Amino acid sequence: MTATTAAQGDRSVALAGVAGHDAAASRSGRRRRDNLVGWGFVAPFLVFFVLFLIWPILFGIYLSFTDQSLAGTGGNLVGFANYAEALSDPIMWRSFGNTVWFTVVSTVPLVLIALIMALLVDQGLPGQWLWRLSFFMPFLLASTVASQIWVWIYNPQLGIANAVIGALGMEPVAWLQDADTALYAIIVQTVWWTIGFNFLLYLAALQNIPPQHYEAASIDGAGKWRQLWSITLPQLGPTTVLIVILQILASLKLFDQVYQMLGGVSSPTTRSVVLYIFESGFTGYRFGYSAAISYVFFAIIIIISVAQYPITRRRRAS
Amino acid sequence: MTTLVGSDLDAAERDVEPTKAPRRGSSHRPGEKPFGVGRIIAFAVLALLALGWLLPFLWAVDTAFKTETDAASAPSWIPSEGFTTQAFEAILSQGNVPTWAFNSLITSVAITLITLVISSLAAYAFSRLEFAGRRWLFVLIIASIIVPPQVLMIPLYYEMLTFRMVDTYWGLILPQVVIPAMVFILKKFFDNVPIELEEAARMDGANRLRVFWSVVLPLSRPILASVAIFVFITAWNNFLWPFLVINDTSLMTLPIGLQTVISAYGVQYAQLMAQAVLAALPLVVVFLIFQRQVIKGVATSGFGGQ
Known part of the structure; x- marks a missing residue:
């Protein structure tokens, strides 16, 4: 250039x-x-x-570094007081813990199921159009729409989720109202809503594997499973690294679904970092404190983004 | 083995007509029976997954076509009072949904147009023009891809208060046009546009803007379409920023408006689902018509956009 x-x-x-x-x-x-x-x-x-x-x-x-409030009062420099408070704030740590847990638990199915979907669709079975539509379409929905659909599914009395587990002989569950199940209910919704993007990246990567690889392997007598293990999956390595990193960065920003599905009511077991930033600033009116948490969060995002660089580069080189 | 014969035929066919099989959801791989047990199992698993992913949609659509009484009784696919469009009629005649849809359309189109213009101009400069400070400025813009919009919510809202842009279209639109990843994507594309065409136009006395407008942009239609589709979808669906900056019901976009309705209506499930279906409809239609372009747009532009 x-x-x-x-x-x-x-x-x-x-x-x-x-x-x-x-x-x-x-x-x-x-x-x-x-x-x-x-x-x-x-x-x-x-x-x-x-x-x-x-x-x-x-x-x-x-x-x-100030005690600025949304109401316009304050605005005095307070040094590191906000950061010191944030680091000793149990609610902040709890919300970080929730966010990390959400990220870990959601990333696994979001990567694995996407991989399975892409591998199956890539087999060239009839109905390509339908498969792509089913798996990718939810990704195009606004978060509000995806949340509303699932709030309705999770409705304790009228929802289809309880109808399904009822048919299997299980007791009804108050999915979103129960503090023990709410985060997992949100994870299921998130997997449904966002898996299309990972599916798409995997599908594109699969279609970029040169067919000669498979031809050579089948001449050598390698069966289907053997080809999957020794050609397809290794070739998908870099894509998997990319997907996992993008997924972690996206999941850490959890806000929309939690806020929407719980109707703006947050509980200790579901509060995410971004939700806590929002609450301290816009319902607690403490802009200075809220900004401090934002930058602690930002620092973590930067660390992950920078740390992934050598990993992805090594993968690309090999 | 029969599979070997099959694979030979496959390979032969590929040799004869290499362009005949564009690998869209690739055709049979060598070493594979067309209708083996494996393929039947694969098909069954795929069908099951697809059903699982479609079911929430279908249930929402099903509910939207029920009466409120049916929606509020025990879950059933076939309502006792029959299917009806009552919920849709109610929403379109009395609710704010048409206003919100209009706001969504206006702001998403504005965001898409402004983003395209400013990002492609900047990308062209970084790709083709020599100027002092080019390198560090580009590095700064690329580095800023990392900034999560969530981190900006407090200071940006404060800024909007100062500019008196809270509860205005401008406050909604302008902060959303800065998408550094789009500059990066466009620059990468411009780098590969053959420079000879531009040089010819320059020889004929065309200035830079003219070259950009009548030589480079027409050659860049595919990438511009990808970026436009991606930006439009993101803007249409965006929740956090519109939610913060707009409190006035008449200025809300669809996602924000729908959120307020959850608490307002409470128990009118058929109407809730009808709204969800209506809000999803434009993108479903766009997707059905432009499936390929949408997939390409999301795949090429999606990385920095999240």
């Missing part, structure tokens, strides 16, 4: 020379014009980028 633009630059300099200009003067003039054109192209994006991303990040750091 740099090479092409450099070549392009050379050619225009040559053209300028042909036209009989003083080379040095035209070069510095040209550079000034290049800068102007370049920044001109970037400017529209840059304005929004600075206003709605860079500035809020910096301003949020400042807020996290």
Whole structure:
């Protein structure tokens, strides 16, 4: 890319020379014009980028060192008080624990079932259109819609979930109202709602495996299962790493489903970090404190994102 | 073994007509019987999974076509009072759903257009233009892909209060047009557009903007479509930001409006499901028509977008 633009630059300099200009003067003039054109192209994006991303990040750091409230009072610098409070706040730790647990428990089926779906669909069985529609469609739903459908399914008296387990001879469960089952009920909904994305990535990866691999293996007498273990799954390695990382980053941001399915009521067993950030800021009115928790959360996201880099790079290299 | 014969035939066919079998949900692999026990089991498992994934949809649709009385009695696929469109009629005549749908449409289209324009201009500059500060600016934008929108909710809301943009379309739209991942995706695409075409246009005296508009953009239609589809879906479905910045019922988007209705109606399940079905409908239709483009859009743009 740099090479092409450099070549392009050379050619225009040559053209300028042909036209009989003083080379040095035209070069510095040209550079000034290049800068102007370049920044001109970037400017529209840059304005929004600075206003709605860079500035809020910096301003949020400042807020996290103040006792600013949503009501407009406060705003005094309080040093590290918010961070100190956050790190000794049992509710914050509990919400981190819930979030991590949610991430662990949801990631396993979200990766495994997606893999099984993709492997089966890739067999070329009839009904391709229907399979893709069924597995991918929920991913396109707004979180509210996905939540409403499942609140209805989980309804203790009228829901189909209790009808199903009732038919199997089990006692009805208050899925979302019961503190012990609520998070798991939300995990099931999340798997249903978001698996389509992972399914899609796996399917794309499967279709990129060169068919020659399979031809060679079958000439060597390798059966179906053997091919799965020694060709397909190893070839999917990098994709799996990618999916797991994207999934962890997405699951840690849990908010919509919990807020929506529990009707905005949070309990110690279901409160996620982002929900706690929201609550401290918008129902507790403590913007400064809420900002501090945001940055603790952000730090964790950065650590995971940076830590995955060498892993994915090694996978890519091998 | 018979499988070996089959595989030979398969391979032969591939050799003769390599383009005939585009590997869409690949055809038979070598070493595989067309109707073996394995394939029947695979089909059964697949059908079961698909049924599990479709069931919640079907149940929602089923409920939406019931009377409220039927919806509020013991679960049954076939309602005693028969199917009816009452719930849909009630929503469309008295509720806010049409207003919310309109707001969703206006804001999602605006977000998509603005994002496309500003991101592609910036991406072109990073791909083709030499200017001071280009490198570090690009690094900064790429690095910002990592920032979760959830971290911004407090400071961004505070900023909106200062700008008096809470409860306005602008407050809803503008913060959503900054998607650094789209600049990255577009730049990668522009890098692969052959430069010769641009040079020819430059020789004819066209300036950069003109080249960008009439040479580069037309060549980039596929990626622009992918980005547009992805941004539109994300904006249409976005919950957190619209939920924070909009309190006025008449300015709400569909996802936010539906959320308020859960608590308001309480027990009118048929209407609740009818709303859910209506809200899902546009994307289902878009998906059915543009299945391939949607899948490509999500697969190429989805990484940074989450």
